[in-house]
Amino acid sequence: MASSLDDEIEDLQARVSSLKKQIRIQTSTLLTAPSTLQILSQQDKPPTPTPALGDTQPLETRLLAQSALQQAHNQQCLYRACATLTTFRATDPDPRAVDAGAILGLRIEVVSRARFLRPYYVLLNRPYASGGGDDGDDGSRRYLRVHRHTLPPCIPLAGLAGRYLPAPTAGSAGGEGREQDLGRFARALRMEVVRYHHRLGTVADLRKAAGLGGKKRGVGEDGGEEGGGAQQEEEPNRLVDISPADAEVKQLTIEWADGRTGRLVMGDDGEIVRLVAVGENGRDREAGRELLGGAARVDDVARRLAAMA
Amino acid sequence: MSRLSVPTTARLPSSLRVDPSNPAVSKILGRLSRASLLSVALDWLDEDNLHLAGPYLRRRHHDQDSDSDDDDETDDLYPPARSPAALRQLYSDLQARKGSKRDVLDRIVDGDWRHGLSLYQLAMADLQYLYDHPTSQKWSAYRIAPLKPPRDPDGEEAPEVDKQSLAMPRFHPSTFLKTLQTQILPDLKAHYTFDAHKSLPLLLLRIFILDSPYNTNLSLQPSKAATAATTTFDASRTIYLAFPHASPHLYLSKPQATLPGPVAGAGAGGEARSLRALLVEGIPKALSRPLRRQRVTLLSTSLATRNLRELVERRGGGRTNFAGGGWGWYAGEGRGERETPLDLVVPLPLPLPLPGRGLGETGGPDGVGAVGVKRAGLGSGEERAVKRARLVARGRFGESGRVGDGTGVERVDVVVEDPFPGGDQRQGGSAPGWQPNVRLTFHGSHVFAGIRQLVECGMIDGERMPGWMTGEEGVTVGAVRNGRMRGHKGSGL
Numbered sequence: 001m002a003s004s005l006d007d008e009i010e011d012l013q014a015r016v017s018s019l020k021k022q023i024r025i026q027t028s029t030l031l032t033a034p035s036t037l038q039i040l041s042q043q044d045k046p047p048t049p050t051p052a053l054g055d056t057q058p059l060e061t062r063l064l065a066q067s068a069l070q071q072a073h074n075q076q077c078l079y080r081a082c083a084t085l086t087t088f089r090a091t092d093p094d095p096r097a098v099d100a101g102a103i104l105g106l107r108i109e110v111v112s113r114a115r116f117l118r119p120y121y122v123l124l125n126r127p128y129a130s131g132g133g134d135d136g137d138d139g140s141r142r143y144l145r146v147h148r149h150t151l152p153p154c155i156p157l158a159g160l161a162g163r164y165l166p167a168p169t170a171g172s173a174g175g176e177g178r179e180q181d182l183g184r185f186a187r188a189l190r191m192e193v194v195r196y197h198h199r200l201g202t203v204a205d206l207r208k209a210a211g212l213g214g215k216k217r218g219v220g221e222d223g224g225e226e227g228g229g230a231q232q233e234e235e236p237n238r239l240v241d242i243s244p245a246d247a248e249v250k251q252l253t254i255e256w257a258d259g260r261t262g263r264l265v266m267g268d269d270g271e272i273v274r275l276v277a278v279g280e281n282g283r284d285r286e287a288g289r290e291l292l293g294g295a296a297r298v299d300d301v302a303r304r305l306a307a308m309a
Numbered sequence: 310m311s312r313l314s315v316p317t318t319a320r321l322p323s324s325l326r327v328d329p330s331n332p333a334v335s336k337i338l339g340r341l342s343r344a345s346l347l348s349v350a351l352d353w354l355d356e357d358n359l360h361l362a363g364p365y366l367r368r369r370h371h372d373q374d375s376d377s378d379d380d381d382e383t384d385d386l387y388p389p390a391r392s393p394a395a396l397r398q399l400y401s402d403l404q405a406r407k408g409s410k411r412d413v414l415d416r417i418v419d420g421d422w423r424h425g426l427s428l429y430q431l432a433m434a435d436l437q438y439l440y441d442h443p444t445s446q447k448w449s450a451y452r453i454a455p456l457k458p459p460r461d462p463d464g465e466e467a468p469e470v471d472k473q474s475l476a477m478p479r480f481h482p483s484t485f486l487k488t489l490q491t492q493i494l495p496d497l498k499a500h501y502t503f504d505a506h507k508s509l510p511l512l513l514l515r516i517f518i519l520d521s522p523y524n525t526n527l528s529l530q531p532s533k534a535a536t537a538a539t540t541t542f543d544a545s546r547t548i549y550l551a552f553p554h555a556s557p558h559l560y561l562s563k564p565q566a567t568l569p570g571p572v573a574g575a576g577a578g579g580e581a582r583s584l585r586a587l588l589v590e591g592i593p594k595a596l597s598r599p600l601r602r603q604r605v606t607l608l609s610t611s612l613a614t615r616n617l618r619e620l621v622e623r624r625g626g627g628r629t630n631f632a633g634g635g636w637g638w639y640a641g642e643g644r645g646e647r648e649t650p651l652d653l654v655v656p657l658p659l660p661l662p663l664p665g666r667g668l669g670e671t672g673g674p675d676g677v678g679a680v681g682v683k684r685a686g687l688g689s690g691e692e693r694a695v696k697r698a699r700l701v702a703r704g705r706f707g708e709s710g711r712v713g714d715g716t717g718v719e720r721v722d723v724v725v726e727d728p729f730p731g732g733d734q735r736q737g738g739s740a741p742g743w744q745p746n747v748r749l750t751f752h753g754s755h756v757f758a759g760i761r762q763l764v765e766c767g768m769i770d771g772e773r774m775p776g777w778m779t780g781e782e783g784v785t786v787g788a789v790r791n792g793r794m795r796g797h798k799g800s801g802l
Binding site: 024032097115120146152247 | 481554557629630632633635636639640641648651653655656704705772774
């Protein structure tokens with residue numbers, strides 16, 4: 001009895017939350033619609049149309065506030081979707097944080113397989129604001145430093161920060177040291193992140209083109225599709241595994257059905273740097289040439305494999 | 310096996326069998342539970358492992374000679390099985406039945422593997438113990454970085470700017486093992502086993518080290534100089550390395566003596582430390598590729614814990630490495646939906662527990678009204694204080710530091726380097742006041758969860774608590790100056 005009651009309560013709570021979610025979706029849809037905006041802007045002009053009713057007034061202001069919030073959010077989304085590199089301000093909750101907890105956030109959007117992934121964040125603070133104590137305050141005050149970030153470890157953030165956001169040197173009193181360049185830092189960082197995701201996407205394409213589905217290959221199915229006659233020829237040259245071999249996804253391990261293995265080295269932008277295939281009798285140049293087919297980029301290989309399949 | 314044993318620098322072969330009467334065998338097997346012991350035995354009998362873990366089977370000619378067959382059964386408590394399949398069946402039956410661990414252990418040692426257990430088998434049993442008791446090892450995390458002499462141990466200075474600073478070290482298991490072997494001294498013999506961790510994205514390497522110049526059976530025999538009881542096994546050590554996937558980090562466990570006895574105990578401290586030092590020195594060399602001019606080094610990341618999950622969280626391949634504590638919000642912890650700019654629904658102000666001190670963006674209005682209405686509906690002031698404390702805790706800790714979340718560190722050591730309050734402590738360096746020597750050690754099963762609980766129940770004022778008490782720096786050893794952890798820990802630079 002008690003358990004069924006609990007179930008019922010849980011059920012109802014789930015319904016409440018789903019209905020609330022629906023309300024939020026409907027609200028934002030209605031508030032985004034141009035006709036609603038028109039009505040609201042018209043109502044805005046006569047500020048107190050019905051002063052007699054006390055109840056409508058707060059409702060209207062709340063509606064306007066919600067509309068303003070929605071519009072701000074829409075604008076933010078527009079910038080995020082189109083610029084893919086946006087900044088925002090935040091506060092460090094640490095009471096002893098430098099610079100009164102002021103944080104400048106960088107938000108990097110990544111599109112992969114026609115979807116926006118969760119953005120990467122880099123949060124910067126200004127720890128040099130009162131660090132020196134000398135007259136060099138003015139110059140070094142504006143110097144930024146990476147405080148926290150959510151980038152994966154294969155993005156060379158430390159190197160980029162050292163290159164574009166150098167710390168003010170102690171010797172240069174008037175901030176004569178190397179200048180920081182937040183714009184170039186952000187662009188270089190975004191480029192690294194996007195490259196990384198493109199490489200990941202290329203590997204996924206390659207796997208797909210080679211018929212390596214989600215998890216395990218179906219050996220029987222592949223042979224059946226090829227047809228009985230071609231099966232024996234096809235089998236040894238079939239690729240059974242393509243997987244990234246390092247964190248940066250610049251090296252790929254390739255395995256053929258007959259036990260040959262290979263290593264493909266990709267450049268930053270997906271160009272083929274090197275491919276080595278090793279069979280039983282040492283290096284197998286033939287296999288490498290056959291796989292690449294004169295392609296210069298990994299995408300081309302994926303396209304070729306897809307066309308062959 | 311050849312009768313001649315020549316000292317070599319090769320590694321110990323996996324097929325080398327250890328006599329079951331060796332105390333190390335009973336030690337390694339004895340600490341497993343009955344269920345684990347049976348599953349390990351079944352793993353040994355797997356087709357893939359049989360060549361390294363073959364059981365003692367009945368010889369062929371016994372089949373024809375029925376008399377001797379009977380004899381075997383009468384005077385042998387554990388008659389040898391006819392085939393691995395039969396043995397597999399037997400152990401499966403044992404799994405279904407209830408019984409004592411002792412029976413299974415005796416059956417393995419005196420029966421089916423009476424001719425000895427291979428080093429491979431012992432490694433599998435040891436790894437099983439590690440899975441059963443995930444906190445049995447104390448791990449330290451190291452970062453694999455391009456070799457450059459560090460100028461500032463705290464890393465307060467920015468790294469050198471050159472092309473190498475953008476290069477990420479790479480790791481190839483078999484090459485690594487080959488070069489590591491050359492780094493190990495010739496009078497030590499090691500046995501290596503790689504294993505992919507069952508639940509975490511890790512590659513485990515178990516290194517079992519013996520003090521012997523031989524890589525044959527001789528290394529397992531009692532040495533003639535010593536008394537009969539002491540074998541080289543007494544000085545053997547097991548050490549684990551873990552390589553997280555897609556992360557330039559490495560976790561190294563503390564070497565453990567196989568047999569904690571008076572012999573091992575006496576010199577163990579220094580010896581174990583030197584072994585660890587040897588490995589810490591040898592591993593970067595094994596990871597380096599001098600021909601390509603890519604030399605790497607291991608940097609300590611001041612994080613030591615027994616919890617592998619915590620290590621994967623803070624030094625792994627994900628987003629949470631340098632977004633600890635409340636910053637985990639940015640890494641997407643606790644937010645179910647993906648955060649896409651195509652979602653035009655205005656986000657709820659849920660992750661902004663405190664207007665003003667919240668972690669969120671301060672750009673737009675936070676929807677304070679909704680929170681305010683709820684708060685006004687609460688009853689007494691005390692209840693409100695509790696509610697507020699919980700909100701503060703959420704703002705400071707985010708989703709981290711929960712008691713049952715499976716992560717957490719056991720010990721945190723902090724040195725406070727602040728001058729004594731009173732006087733002009735704001736000036737820092739210019740007025741060298743009296744600086745007391747304050748060392749804090751937090752100890753418990755999950756230190757930061759404990760601090761969070763204290764914040765939630767109001768013992769610690771969450772709003773005035775310094776940031777390092779939330780564990781967002783991700784270190785277990787650190788120095789605090791001006792209320793902040795020195796060296797910009799937690800920023801990943």
